[in-house]
Amino acid sequence: MIIALLISFIFLILRFTVTLFNFLSNPKLPRIGKHYESKLSVLIPARNEADNILTLLRSIYAQDYKNYEVIVLDDNSTDNTYALCEAFANGHDHFKVLKGKPLANGWLGKNYACYQLAKQATGKYYLFLDADEKVEKGLFNSAIHRMNLRDLSLLSLFTNQTMVTFGEKMTVPLMHYILLNLLPLRLVYLIKSAAVAAASGQFMLFNAADYHKYQWHQMAKNKVVEDVEIMKLVKGSQLNGEALLANNMISCRMYSSYSEAVNGFGKNFLAAFNYNIIGFLVYLLLIIGGPAIIVMTLNLNLILMMTGLIALTRVMISLSAGQNALLNVVLHPIQMLSLLFIGLTSIQKHITKTTEWKGRKI
Known part of the structure; x- marks a missing residue:
């Protein structure tokens, strides 16, 4: 349990550090007033x-x-x-x-x-x-x-x-x-x-x-x-x-409904991990199971630390992406469940070779 808890916090802190770097470095396309004439x-x-x-x-x-x-x-x-x-x-x-x-x-x-x-x-x-x-x-x-x-x-x-x-x-x-x-x-x-x-x-x-x-x-x-x-x-x-x-x-506007988003992201998420199912499952376990392990300790200090890191992460990412920070913080648990569902659906479709997009098998 202690090892699992330690791994969960290390993964959480590493992701927070990456998010903080992205927020401070502000990797956005600068808006330029100069006009170009190349075709x-x-x-x-x-x-x-x-x-x-x-x-x-x-x-x-x-x-x-x-x-x-x-x-x-x-x-x-x-x-x-x-x-x-x-x-x-x-x-x-x-x-x-x-x-x-x-x-x-x-x-x-x-x-x-x-x-x-x-x-x-x-x-x-x-x-x-x-x-x-x-x-x-x-x-x-x-x-x-x-x-x-x-x-x-x-x-x-x-x-x-x-x-x-x-x-x-x-x-x-x-x-x-x-x-x-x-x-x-x-x-x-x-x-x-x-x-x-x-x-x-x-x-x-x-x-x-x-x-x-x-x-x-x-x-x-x-x-x-x-x-x-x-x-x-x-x-x-x-x-x-x-x-x-x-x-x-x-x-x-990528998708217009929940089912369309699940299908659309489902064709990409596992592919982004080079179809390494084990690696993808480990990622899902760490990003979703890690916080669950921390909650199960019933240690208020650990839970508050985890909640604070996750909330700050969501705020920084939302501001960088031009999204509603408060809404993403509130919806974080639901979005994580959606991520799990999309991930498992992606794996199932890959194994059964039933991945489709716009009427074509992939």
Whole structure:
């Protein structure tokens, strides 16, 4: 019991230390007033995104960058995604929509869509965005400034998350919680080893010359967590990559319900652990079982210390991610139960090979 208690507190303190480092180092994309003129290709894979895509396209059209093209690839949607994008493109300069090819053998859907998009792009920079996002003025100039400042081959941003339903609030904050609780984000750029990598497919900005040379999506064509894999490939090629928080310059509503969030996160969580089920279970045991062990001691001082560390951790992460700190503190126990449920569901689907996303088996 003493050993388990000691391990639980060490893990808790280590995660608090990482969170404190992230909070103090403030790894956000700085907002820059300078304007750039290099051509930017905004590339959007879209599969059954009729409910979301126009919000993104309108926000891109309203931004303050002038030299750009937007290419949407309809990835064999079964709704009217293509018709909506075509109508928008017909009325707005710089926009066009393409029909994607049937999914090729050995590829995952999004990776193949991005690969096709890159073949059509003509810009100096390629920016891959998800269809359920909204960009704000200043984003493109600030991101390209960062690319030049750090000589980056890849800049990835973790977007601010829009949450409406209670089910979303029970699950979506887990993404920033796990990220900022486990990885000092500044180290992605500072440490050149590919072992230190993080990225979000919601915002992937590439130097086009490097992209064409290495064909990143083709190299990661069968990877579920292709964003992190590509960051590893970039760094492994001795190029610079950086991952930052979006600083309210781009937002995303990832899921619209609890069940959708469980299914969506379920395809990623185990993949992020390289499908190491034992390692994933150990992580779940430490992050959820550890506090339970401390509570079972009935030692008020230990319980108060644990509660304080967890509460401070949630406050710092929430403020960094632009989320409601008080709500995340209150919902922390429920979110941890959701994490456990998502984790066990992810393992079960992996073992039974029943993982699906948007009608495709993964």
